[in-house]
Amino acid sequence: xxxxxxxxxxxxxxxxxxxxxxxxxxxxxxxxxxxxxxxxxxxxxxxxxxxxxxxxxxxxxxxxxxxxxxxxxxxxxxxxxxxxxxxxxxxxxxxxxxxxxxxxxxxxxxxxxxxxxxxxxxxxxxxxxxxxxxxxxxxxxxxxxxxxxxxxxxxxxxxxxxxxxxxx
Numbered sequence: 701x702x703x704x705x706x707x708x709x710x711x712x713x714x715x716x717x718x719x720x721x722x723x724x725x726x727x728x729x730x731x732x733x734x735x736x737x738x739x740x741x742x743x744x745x746x747x748x749x750x751x752x753x754x755x756x757x758x759x760x761x762x763x764x765x766x767x768x769x770x771x772x773x774x775x776x777x778x779x780x781x782x783x784x785x786x787x788x789x790x791x792x793x794x795x796x797x798x799x800x801x802x803x804x805x806x807x808x809x810x811x812x813x814x815x816x817x818x819x820x821x822x823x824x825x826x827x828x829x830x831x832x833x834x835x836x837x838x839x840x841x842x843x844x845x846x847x848x849x850x851x852x853x854x855x856x857x858x859x860x861x862x863x864x865x866x867x868x
Contacts (some may be wrong), residue, residue, distance in 0.1 A: 703724075733865050736863075737835040741827065743859050751856070753849040760821050775824050778841040780834045782822030 702714040719725060742809065749770050756765045765773060776782070785800045787810055791840060799804045801826045803822075810816045830838065 703727075712719075713816070713833065722856075723784055729765065733834065734835075737832070737839065738827070740859065740863050743841055744835060744839065745774055747853060747856050747859060748846050750847075751846075751851045751853055753846070753851045755849075772824055775838070776822075776844060778809070778845065779827075779838040780825040783825040783829070784823045785820055786823065787820045788816075803849065 701717045701719065703711045703719070704714055705711050713719070717822075746767075749767050752764075754765075755771070756770055764793075784859065785803055785806060787798055787800065787806050788795050789798050789807065789810065798806075803811070805822075806820060825834075843860070
């Protein structure tokens with residue numbers, strides 16, 4: 701159910717289903733990501749990780765990624781990616797830590813030097829800061845990749861069924 705608050709205590713229902721008198725509802729912003737999206741994303745990422753159908757490398761067991769690395773790789777590859785970049789720049793003989801909003805904003809000398817480029821670090825956008833649309837795109841891409849890599853666990857199908865029940 702989607703509603704628009706018009707004035708304190710007044711609203712317009714934007715969907716076919718209407719709120720029932722006497723029932724309590726928890727409101728979430730329709731613009732920001734929802735709790736249901738949050739639960740779905742984290743359940744899907746955990747199930748994907750447990751399935752071992754992925755092939756991301758990292759520092760974990762047998763060269764695979766740890767769960768934290770895996771979750772970050774999913775956010776980088778399938779999600780919103782980096783929100784900013786951190787790099788070191790030598791100014792007047794002193795190293796200074798700088799931040800750039802876009803990779804292209806990093807000085808060209810640093811981007812083109814293989815040794816300096818190796819030191820550039822991206823800051824992943826936090827899942828809490830994703831918009832509802834970014835969350836939807838990320839979850840859709842994650843589900844598509846899980847299908848593509850052959851995740852066929854019962855829990856995966858249970859998560860998908862639960863998402864359909866919520867209308868996500």
